[in-house]
Amino acid sequence: MTDELHATLEGVGERFDLGEYEIEAYLAVLEHGELTASEIADRTEIPQPRVYDTVRSLSDRGLVELRESRPMKIVAVDPEDAFGNVKQSLEDLISELEARYTAPARDTEAVSLVKSRSTILRYVEEIIESAEYELVLSLTPDLLRRFRDDLAAKVDAGVSVDLLVTPQSHAPDPEEFDYLEVATVARARRGITTPVLAVADGNYSIYATQDALRDDRDRYGVIFNRSALGFLVSGFFGTVLWTTAETLAADGKRRPFPRRYASIRRAVKDVRELEGPFYASVTGRDVETGDPVVVEGEVQTTRFEDSEEVASLNLETDDGVLEIGGLVAAFEDVEAQEILLGRDGIPDRERF
The missing domain is CATH 2.30.30.690 (SH3 type barrels.)
Known part of the structure; x- marks a missing residue:
């Protein structure tokens, strides 16, 4: 790592390395625009003897100005001015770090267990994107809206999309939502326990509980990473979920042959x-x-x-x-x- 990049990282880190007292004092001053040390102590849980050290630390970071008067006044600096140079430094830093970034190899394990909501959503997005000719999905209404553009692009590309929306009571009204824009066939199913899943071309797939997408860390998602085991998810979808759902829209004749x-x-x-x-x-x-x-x-x-x-x-x-x-x-x-x-x-x- 070059000395310049190292220095940039240190500079950005120092600017954001605020302690609890510094955060409390800074937010109080921002809210009121100008406070004395005594007023900061009254409005926060910072002990009076620590206020001066705290506000001087904020001043050293360029977040407030100290006006030497009796009593001393602490004045908030406009955040656009206070963080303007940091914003540019971050953009430059990200560009330089990306230039040095080496992407890790894709996990080739046949099955992976994930618990992060963001990771589950990333895999759903990737599975949708990877589908070349066939895609089956069980999505909540919120996820349908999130991936609407991605699904529409797949339909336009000739991919067959079987879409299940659950729970049915929250599914968009077919009179107000164009399901055929995002699916070849769309159905809705009762029950909040219906899992979220996606299968691309019969193999690359994900199965997750709806709770896992509500940031419940005790829940999970299972990834079948381009594995023939994906037929387990696809089979479960086709025989258990799809057959117990109500059709919202269908237009199987639109796709050309072969x-x-x-x-x-x-x-x-x-x-x-x-x-x-x-x-x-x-x-x-x-x-x-x-x-x-x-x-x-x-x-x-x-x-x-x-x-x-x-x-x-x-x-x-x-x-x-x-x-x-x-x-x-x-x-x-x-x-x-x-x-x-x-x-x-x-x-x-x-x-x-």
Whole structure:
């Protein structure tokens, strides 16, 4: 570290290194504009013998002026003048420190536990930003407003957004809030115990209690850092939360084909809700052997339960009809990890 930078850091630190007595005296003088030492003692808990040392310390920092009269008067300096040079020093200091900053490597652990509200919000923002084609979220109304612009940008970019707002009683009125600006489908769910969560493209995800976002330090958030374990959060969202919510707005026909999916449920719902024919290219694993596979063909039939616990596609492939299930599928032939769905023929995977 250069001597100049070291000196700047010391100077900024000294200006803000105020003790309790100095803070009390400074705020009292600021409020009244001008006080005597005796008046400061009367208005604060500073002992009379300590007042003079305290105000002289404030004077040395340029925060007050001492007018030698009988009695001596302590006059507040305009904060714009008192801190003007510090403001510039801080801006210069930040620029120089940023030039020296080396960003730490991203935590590569599959699962991380965080308790800081600001950290949870940062991860939610990052997950929204990282979504390339599919995003599911459970947000409070306050968080919906906070991330409104970010979600609108994702919708404009063609990302499929399933948005759950909770509690329902506090959700914006659809007559007054344009949900289709920020979501492909929006629902609302009763209950303040509904967690806050976000999943990008089926893997990078966060799960947090609503209490954790009220600055309750005993609560927590769990990050699945671009891990396949994200399907746990996505599955919980799709089968437990989403199915027990009321639809606010839906416009599934807006997104063009071909479409890319991390969720078998969303792919099946689109096939069932829109007119075919449909063709699919599926990247996944053979359920029996676990070997990676890519299967392609025309969608013949679908299987879907209202509870959304069961969802699958039957594809007519060169090897016959194969049943495609979601992550951790057991009864189907193939576990789908990524699905490309087209309407005019099998999608060209190289374009994605």
